[in-house]
Amino acid sequence: MRRASLAVLISLSLAGAAVAAGMTVKDEMKSVVEPGANTIFAVGGDVDPANGPDAAKVPATRWDEALKAAKALKGVAADLNGSQKKPGDEWTKAAADFAKLAADAETAAMKKDGGAFSKAANDLGDTCTACHSKYKAQTGD
C-alpha cells in the first residue's frame, strides 16, 4: 500500500513538472513574450540616444524592469531553440536571433547602455515578424 501510493505521488509530481516545462508556444508568447517585449520596446525607445540627450536618464527601476524582461525572453529563447523547435531554416534563424538579441538586451540593461539596449530592442522586433510570417496563422493580430 505505502509503496503504491509513493509511486502515485512520484508520477504525479513528474506529470506536474512536464506540464510546466512543456508550455505551448502560444501560451508562452501570450504570457511571457508579449509583456516582456512590450517593456523592452518601450524602454528601448526611452533610452535611444537618437531621441535626445535625456533619453539615458530613465529611472533605475525602469532598467530593472528591462533587465527582468530580457531574462524572461532568454528563458523563452531556450524553449524556442529546444522543446518547441519547429523544422525549417526560418525558425532556426529567427529563434537563434531571438536568443542572441535577448542576451544582448540583458547585457545592455546590466550596463545601462542606452545605445546597445535600443539597438537590441529594435532588432528583436524584426525576429517576431520573421518567425510569425511563416509559422503563425495570419489572423491580423
Ligand code: HEC
Ligand atoms: C521562432 C519563432 C517565433 C519568434 C522569434 C517569435 N514568435 Fe511569437 N509566435 C510564434 C508562433 C509559432 C506563434 C503562434 C502560436 C500558436 O498560435 O499556436 C506565435 C504567436 C504569438 C502571439 C499570439 C499569441 C496568441 O495569444 O495567439 C504573440 C502576441 C506573439 N507571438 C508575440 C511575439 C513577439 C512580440 C515576438 C518578438 C519579440 C515573437 N512573438 C517572436 C513564434 C515566434
